Amino acid sequence: AQSVTQLDSHVSVSEGTPVLLRCNYSSSYSPSLFWYVQHPNKGLQLLLKYTSAATLVKGINGFEAEFKKSETSFHLTKPSAHMSDAAEYFCVVSAQAGTALIFGKGTTLSVSS
Amino acid sequence: GAVVSQHPSRVICKSGTSVKIECRSLDFQATTMFWYRQFPKQSLMLMATSNEGSKATYEQGVEKDKFLINHASLTLSTLTVTSAHPEDSSFYICSARAQMYEQYFGPGTRLTVT
Numbered sequence: 001a002q003s004v005t006q007l008d009s010h011v012s013v014s015e016g017t018p019v020l021l022r023c024n025y026s027s028s029y030s031p032s033l034f035w036y037v038q039h040p041n042k043g044l045q046l047l048l049k050y051t052s053a054a055t056l057v058k059g060i061n062g063f064e065a066e067f068k069k070s071e072t073s074f075h076l077t078k079p080s081a082h083m084s085d086a087a088e089y090f091c092v093v094s095a096q097a098g099t100a101l102i103f104g105k106g107t108t109l110s111v112s113s
Numbered sequence: 114g115a116v117v118s119q120h121p122s123r124v125i126c127k128s129g130t131s132v133k134i135e136c137r138s139l140d141f142q143a144t145t146m147f148w149y150r151q152f153p154k155q156s157l158m159l160m161a162t163s164n165e166g167s168k169a170t171y172e173q174g175v176e177k178d179k180f181l182i183n184h185a186s187l188t189l190s191t192l193t194v195t196s197a198h199p200e201d202s203s204f205y206i207c208s209a210r211a212q213m214y215e216q217y218f219g220p221g222t223r224l225t226v227t
Contacts, residue, residue: 043218043219043220044157044206045218090157100162103157106156
């Protein structure tokens with residue numbers, strides 16, 4: 001069975017400081033992993049995805065994530081937070097082609113000036 | 114990139130009535146569409162998976178007679194909430210898949226049942 005655990009429900013950072021959103025996964029198969037962002041009352045936007053290619057994945061808006069099989073982790077990072085990064089972030093796993101996505105509970109990122 | 118639309122974006126209906134939500138893939142053919150439900154400040158929960166031309170597969174605990182899903186064409190899937198009640202109020206999001214692993218999400222529909 002597949003599952004994903006987001007270790008922090010809420011992360012607060014100051015503008016210009018690094019962002020780290022943590023995610024651990026469990027999968028019986030080689031997983032595909034995603035990070036999505038959701039702004040208030042908006043749909044989901046794909047930030048980046050890992051599908052068994054390079055373990056360091058670069059996404060949009062300066063975000064990146066590293067797939068670490070030994071740690072079963074897929075943490076999301078950004079060197080310098082911007083006010084517009086404040087949103088809900090979901091770590092997502094899909095274990096097999098064509099299967100539905102399994103969402104983590106989400107991490108709320110707050111950015112203060 | 115691929116675009117998925119949902120209509121309506123917001124709907125308010127009275128308890129006991131039915132409401133239909135449409136999900137369309139605008140520039141690609143979606144062989145599979147997914148319907149999710151999101152309660153306030155919570156994650157997305159998969160409700161059902163629909164493949165074009167066949168019956169939808171519902172997740173455990175989702176009432177198939179209450180949430181009717183139709184995927185009549187490669188670009189359209191509909192979710193009908195029948196005999197809606199206030200507890201059905203939620204944010205409903207669809208996604209459409211055209212390639213392996215690649216799902217594109219619609220903007221969501223906010224349903225309020227009064």
